[in-house]
Amino acid sequence: MKDYDYSVQAKYYDVLEENPGVEAFNKVLDKLLKKHKVKSVFDITCGTGAQAIYLHKKGYKITASDFSKEMVAIAQKKYPKIKFKQADMRSANFGKFDAVISIFNAIGHLSKSDFQKAIQNISNNLKTSGLYIFDIFNFDFMKNNFIPYEFIDTCKEVDGIKYVRFNNNKFDKKKQLMTMNQKTYIQEGLDKPQIFRDSWDMQIYSSEQLKNILEKNGFEIVEFLSMDGKKFDKENSLFILTIAKKK
Ligand SMILES: C[S@@+](CC[C@H](N)C(=O)[O-])C[C@H]1O[C@@H](n2cnc3c(N)ncnc32)[C@H](O)[C@@H]1O
Structure with missing residues (x-):
């Protein structure tokens, strides 16, 4: 699978993707992080900062990076209080965090084998029992x-x-x-x-496949949810919001 760098759409990304769902999802994310007493968050596919900026304003300690230099430049201009970095989620390493997040289908850009590489790298960025939170289209x-x-x-x-x-x-x-x-x-x-x-x-996955891949790579599933924070419904949820814990 070819790497995709967002250079065509970066300039218009915020206008085109801005919708009430973004704010609503951020509230779901905040609630989840609070429930698990998370203080430090590494947004490993931060894009133009949709989650990183919101969470920083909420008081979390934020580290943020993205593969696309165009997306990082936009995030940096919007919000200088975070030092946004350009890095690949398969190799980015900036410390040990309570949680790593990768939101809005970002892992779908990786082939199956690169997804496993990314999970192992994410594990290296997590404290023991740290959380990996991401969403992906639901194959089912x-x-x-x-x-x-x-x-x-x-x-x-x-x-x-x-x-x-x-x-x-x-x-x-x-x-x-x-x-x-x-x-x-x-x-x-x-x-x-x-x-x-x-x-x-x-690349998209079913919830069973995600469970297998994560368990094979040193994580256990805490829960699967829909993007509105309600129970995941295999047949009807468009996305699988996955909360996994490093064993
Ligand atoms: C749909 S955007 C989501 C961005 C942001 N989380 C949001 O909700 O707006 C997906 C992001 O994943 C990033 N991405 C794709 N492949 C990546 C990789 N290998 N490493 C890091 N980021 C990557 C893209 O550059 C893009 O910014």
Whole structure:
């Protein structure tokens, strides 16, 4: 699987991904971290800082890094109180933390073998009994609910600029690999729109597979949840929010 560096979408990521779900999820995350008495958090795929900035403002001790230099630069400009670093989740090492987080499908960018590499590296960044919290598309939901036609997933106007994004994705159920094909139109007033095309693969998993992989790599599952913090439903949850503990 090719590494995907977000260089095409970094500039528009915050506008396109900004939605009430981001804030709602951060509250779920905060509650989870409080429940487990977490004080120090390493956001190992911080992107433009959606979780790291929120948690820092809530008083957590935050370390944050991401593979994409473009995403890191945006996070840094938005919030100078954290020193955002560029690093790969397969090798980043910045100490021993109470929790490592990787949110919004970030691990889907890794092949199955690189995911195991990342888990072992995450383990090196955790104290004993530290938590690894991440989410990923739920294969058991996706295999029955994948959208096979082109659809608009985002349509909004911000400061007089219109953004319309089309998805035309492919899904190899045998390999559990989704190929995301996005086309984004960005138009100021009635000017000729700029059109961006972007494409990348995402490896997805079932909850049983995640349990096996994590247990093989020195973790135990604390719980699986949906992104709203409610009980995970194998057939109906779009994402698997995984809370795993280093043994
Ligand atoms: C969908 S974004 C999520 C970012 C952020 N957590 C959020 O919720 O907005 C996925 C992030 O994973 C990062 N990523 C992908 N592969 C990575 C790797 N090997 N190491 C570290 N970060 C990686 C991307 O650069 C991107 O910023």
